[in-house]
Amino acid sequence: MTFKVLISDPLSEDGIQPLREADNIQVDVDTELSPDELAEKIGDYDALLVRSQTKVTKDIISKASKLKIIGRAGVGVDNIDLSAATEYGVIVVNAPDGNTNSAAEHTISMLMSLSRKIPQAFLALKNGNWDRKTHVGGVEINGKTLGIIGMGRIGSEVAFRAKGQRMNVIGYDPFLTKERADKLGVEYGTLDDVFTKSDFITIHTPLLKETKHIINKEAFAKMKEGVRIINCARGGVLDEDALYEALKSGKVAGAALDVYEEEPAVDNRLFDFPEVIGTPHLGASTVEAQENVAIDVSHDVVRYFTEGVAKNPVNLPSVPKEIMSKIEPYFYLSEKLGTFLTYLATDAIEEINISYSGELSEQEVAPITRNTIKGLLKRHLGDHVNDVNASYLAEKRGIQVNENKTSAVKGFTNLLKVEVKTKEVTRSVAGTLLNGLGPRIVQVDAYSVDLVPEGGI
Ligand SMILES: NC(=O)C1=CN([C@@H]2O[C@H](COP(=O)(O)OP(=O)(O)OC[C@H]3O[C@@H](n4cnc5c(N)ncnc54)[C@H](O)[C@@H]3O)[C@@H](O)[C@H]2O)C=CC1
């Protein structure tokens, strides 16, 4: 079988070599597709690879009948409708590590360009003005306080580099511990500390419901007079209308923007202020970052097609290899138990109770639960039920799923019991993996049996 991959944003040619070299993968590159053309074409493809430009909407996903995986060659996945991908059983993977350095370096470049008005001065020079008056009033960053909102991969690298410029750094992140802040040499602050104490503020969070407009009118009101703002994360984390007002009032002395609420940002009114500098979403656009992210995402697509697992899934928890090797043998059994139950309980399922006993109780069992649900739903919902959407589809149907673990088990080293409740009946089956003999169904309701689970639906 040949898997067809469509690349709809410019990706590094060197980076996509793992895809080109794979035997069973055909790669098509078309970076000029309109949304309508993409929607028309996508039905032919098993994988779609994008950067931030392609908007992978629900409409596109709903037309992608063969699509199994969406690869984001970069970090932010806000251009992909993740709920739609999950609903349609499409796994989304990203490349979280490959562009960290480039994004951090871009942020520091913006910080320094902003503080010394370098882009404005060069523009004047290019226009024939040897102007040493207008562009005075730059400030040193030495000894100034840089507030960082979002101390993940990029935020931490920015902190490290800013310390090298002799800045004081204060960081806020709900996952930042005092110990980690100490280790990074960063003051451990609240969001308000960042707003009130900083001379420069840079943001490095993803765009989420909670981070939308995290820098807003109220935040500007708390900041120091003459604060400078840098946004190399996502348009939308910063309220551009509020920034406009803060620049107009003089509260904000300057802003450096790489990302915008609307991209391409060709008509952005913030550029009317001479204190605003900008780049067209270039944070990750280096040779190194582009090669890294394309390699990472290509490897993940190949891995998913060949081994059925991905290293960097966004809409499915990733399970470490060592754990996977222990639980994978139960996937077949759990799916069969689920399907078997659909013949015993034929009306609408309201509740699924899955008990993990013996050695199994010590394992990470969520993937086994997903396979069980898959087995239960597949017979009626069809082959589009998979690991990605099984739990989602159960929840959508109002089916309650409970997991229960107990170390005690009689007669077996491990036992997986699945009980379903409908309005009419409560039925259960249990199975085990017998050493050397493979999977067995050993109990149906209260009766002991010994059945080899075989056959399809
Ligand atoms: N301009 C560009 O070209 C690029 C932009 N980015 C953007 O940068 C973002 C961050 O990237 P990474 O550092 O790699 O991600 P990351 O996941 O390592 O870090 C994000 C951090 O934000 C924190 N966070 C979440 N909600 C928060 C809140 N309400 N307040 C404070 N912190 C919060 C998280 O706890 C996490 O530590 C990406 O999501 C992407 O949108 C990333 C790469 C390039």
Ligand SMILES: O=C(O)C(=O)COP(=O)(O)O
């Ligand atoms: O990785 C990210 O989140 C980025 O914003 C980079 O975007 P790009 O791949 O350059 O369109």
